[in-house]
Amino acid sequence: MSENQYAISEYHDADEINARLKELVGQPLHPIRRDKMEEYLRYFDTKCSRSKAMTDEAKTIIPGGVQHNLAFNYPFPLAVRKVEGAYMWDEDDNKYIDFLQAGGPTVLGSNYPPVRDKVLELVRECGPVTGLFHEFELKLAQKVQEHMPGIEMFRMLGSGTESVMAAIRAARTFTGKKKVIKVGGAYHGWSDQMVYGLHIPGTRTFEAKGIPGSASRHTQEFYPNDLGQLHRRLIANRLRGGTAAVIVEPLGPESGTRPVPFDFNQQVRELCDRFGALLIFDEVVTGFRVGMGGAQGYFGVTPDLTIFGKCITGGYPMAGGVGGRKEVMQRFAPGIGGTGERAYIGGTLSANPMSCAAGYYAIEEMERTNAAILAGRAGDRLTRGLKEIIERLGLPFVAYNQGSIVHLETGAVMLLDVRNPVKLLKELKPRKHMMEEMGAAYMSQGVVTLAGSRIYTSMADTDEIIDEALNRFETVLSSVEGIA
Ligand SMILES: Cc1ncc(COP(=O)(O)O)c(C=O)c1O
CATH class of the missing domain: 3.90.1150 (Aspartate Aminotransferase, domain 1)
Incomplete structure (x- = not known):
C-alpha cells in the first residue's frame, strides 16, 4: 500500500x-x-413549498411519496432540480452543500461536465442501449483490471444488489458449497438472501418481511470484528456441506460504520483459505472512492471476487459489476445454448454502452485529476x-x-x-x-x-x-x- x-x-x-x-x-x-x-x-x-406540494401529490401514486430509500427525509422529501459539483438546488431554488453525492458514486463531484459531454456524444451516436456488444464494455473491463490486477475477468451488471446475487451464485457453483457468511449489520443490497442481519447485527430475519425463511436458510452472520465467531461458523459449516463464501465490506459494515482494524481483511482472507471458502469484497462504496486500486489495493488483500457499483459508472445508471479470479468468473459465460456448471445471470439493460462509457470516462477523469x-x-x-x-x-x-x-x-x-x-x-x-x-x-x-x-x-x-x-x-x- x-x-x-x-x-x-x-x-x-x-x-x-x-x-x-x-x-x-x-x-x-x-x-x-x-x-x-x-x-x-x-x-x-x-x-x-414546491417540494412539499410535489411530494404530497406523489404520495397518492408512489408508495411513501419517493422511490429511493435515501430520499425519505424528515419532515418531507426535498424535490431536487439541479446538481453541480459540490452543490444541489431544490425546486424552491434553495441551494445546499451536497454531501450525499447521490449516495457515493460521484467522486468527481455531481454532474461532472467532461464525463457528461462524452456520455452525450455516445448517446447521440448509438443511443443508451443496443442489446449487442459495444467497444466500451471491453474498455471499461480493461480499465478496472489495470487498477485492480486481481480482477482477471469482469462482468458488468445493473446494480450492486444484482452483482452480489451473481457473485454468490458463482461462488456456490464454483465451490459446490451453499453457506454464505456476512458481517451482521452490513448492507449488501436487498436480495432475498442478503436481507438478513440488516443494519443492526444479530437481527437475522427481522427486516425480512415477504421473504420466506428458506430463502436465507444458507445465509449466516458474524458479529462485526468477531473473527472468533467467523472461525466457529466456518468450522460448524464444514459439517454441513461447507461455506461457499464470506462477504465483507473491507472498511467494515455500512461503509465503515463499525470500523475494522487494518489487519481484519487479511485475517478473513486467511480463514477463507483455510476453509476453502471464497472471499468476496463488496466494494460498491469503496471501489475507486478509497483510491483507484479500491480497498483491496489499500489493504493489499486480493479477494476471489469483487462487487462493484456506484463509482463503476461515475454516477450514471446502471451501476454494477462482478470481477475476480478467472476460473470463478468463467462460470458466468453466457449464451442461450450454454449448459453445465453455469451460474445464470442476465439483464436487458446491463452492460449497456452508456453505462460502460460513463464508467470508462469517469475512471479516466479520476486518474487524470x-x-x-x-x-x-x-x-x-x-x-x-x-x-x-x-x-x-x-x-x-x-x-x-x-x-x-x-x-x-x-x-x-x-x-x-x-x-x-x-x-x-x-x-x-x-x-x-x-x-x-x-x-x-x-x-x-x-x-x-x-x-x-x-x-x-x-x-x-x-x-x-x-x-x-x-x-x-x-x-x-x-x-x-x-x-x-
Ligand atoms: C456496500 C453496498 N453493497 C451493495 C449495495 C447495493 O447496491 P445497489 O444500490 O446498486 O443495488 C450498496 C448500496 O448502497 C452498498 O452500499
Whole structure:
C-alpha cells in the first residue's frame, strides 16, 4: 500500500473509535433542543413549498411519496432540480452543500461536465442501449483490471444488489458449497438472501418481511470484528456441506460504520483459505472512492471476487459489476445454448454502452485529476473540523473518516446491539427519530447528508466549501440539549 495513492491519509485506530461509539450508545440521547428544532422545521414550512406540494401529490401514486430509500427525509422529501459539483438546488431554488453525492458514486463531484459531454456524444451516436456488444464494455473491463490486477475477468451488471446475487451464485457453483457468511449489520443490497442481519447485527430475519425463511436458510452472520465467531461458523459449516463464501465490506459494515482494524481483511482472507471458502469484497462504496486500486489495493488483500457499483459508472445508471479470479468468473459465460456448471445471470439493460462509457470516462477523469485523493483530503479537513467542534462543545458525538467517507455519529442508531434487547427495543425509535431530526436540521442550514450521519465528500469540495459546511454543522451541533 502506498499512502499517497489512496484517499485514506492515515488509517484510524478502529478499537479506539469502536470504544467511543460504544460509550456514545451507552449515554442518554442528546437531541436538538425543542425550541431550536421548531425553528429548523419552520424552514421547511416557509422555504420548501414546491417540494412539499410535489411530494404530497406523489404520495397518492408512489408508495411513501419517493422511490429511493435515501430520499425519505424528515419532515418531507426535498424535490431536487439541479446538481453541480459540490452543490444541489431544490425546486424552491434553495441551494445546499451536497454531501450525499447521490449516495457515493460521484467522486468527481455531481454532474461532472467532461464525463457528461462524452456520455452525450455516445448517446447521440448509438443511443443508451443496443442489446449487442459495444467497444466500451471491453474498455471499461480493461480499465478496472489495470487498477485492480486481481480482477482477471469482469462482468458488468445493473446494480450492486444484482452483482452480489451473481457473485454468490458463482461462488456456490464454483465451490459446490451453499453457506454464505456476512458481517451482521452490513448492507449488501436487498436480495432475498442478503436481507438478513440488516443494519443492526444479530437481527437475522427481522427486516425480512415477504421473504420466506428458506430463502436465507444458507445465509449466516458474524458479529462485526468477531473473527472468533467467523472461525466457529466456518468450522460448524464444514459439517454441513461447507461455506461457499464470506462477504465483507473491507472498511467494515455500512461503509465503515463499525470500523475494522487494518489487519481484519487479511485475517478473513486467511480463514477463507483455510476453509476453502471464497472471499468476496463488496466494494460498491469503496471501489475507486478509497483510491483507484479500491480497498483491496489499500489493504493489499486480493479477494476471489469483487462487487462493484456506484463509482463503476461515475454516477450514471446502471451501476454494477462482478470481477475476480478467472476460473470463478468463467462460470458466468453466457449464451442461450450454454449448459453445465453455469451460474445464470442476465439483464436487458446491463452492460449497456452508456453505462460502460460513463464508467470508462469517469475512471479516466479520476486518474487524470487525482479525484479520490482530493476528495479524501476534503474528508480529512471536514473530519478535523467536526472533531474540533464536538470537543469544544463537550459533546459525546463521534466523528471519523476513511478518506472521503465521513461518519458523524450522534444518534448512533446502527450501533444499537441485539445482545441488549431491552435497550434495543426501547431506544430504536427515539434514536431513529433523532437521526431524522439531525438530518433535517443540517438540511435547514443548507447541508445535505446521508441519513443525518454519513457524508461523502468529492473532488469539488474546496477548502472554502468545507469551512462553510463546518460553520453550518456548528450551528446545529450548538443547539443540542446540554449545550449552554
Ligand atoms: C456496500 C453496498 N453493497 C451493495 C449495495 C447495493 O447496491 P445497489 O444500490 O446498486 O443495488 C450498496 C448500496 O448502497 C452498498 O452500499
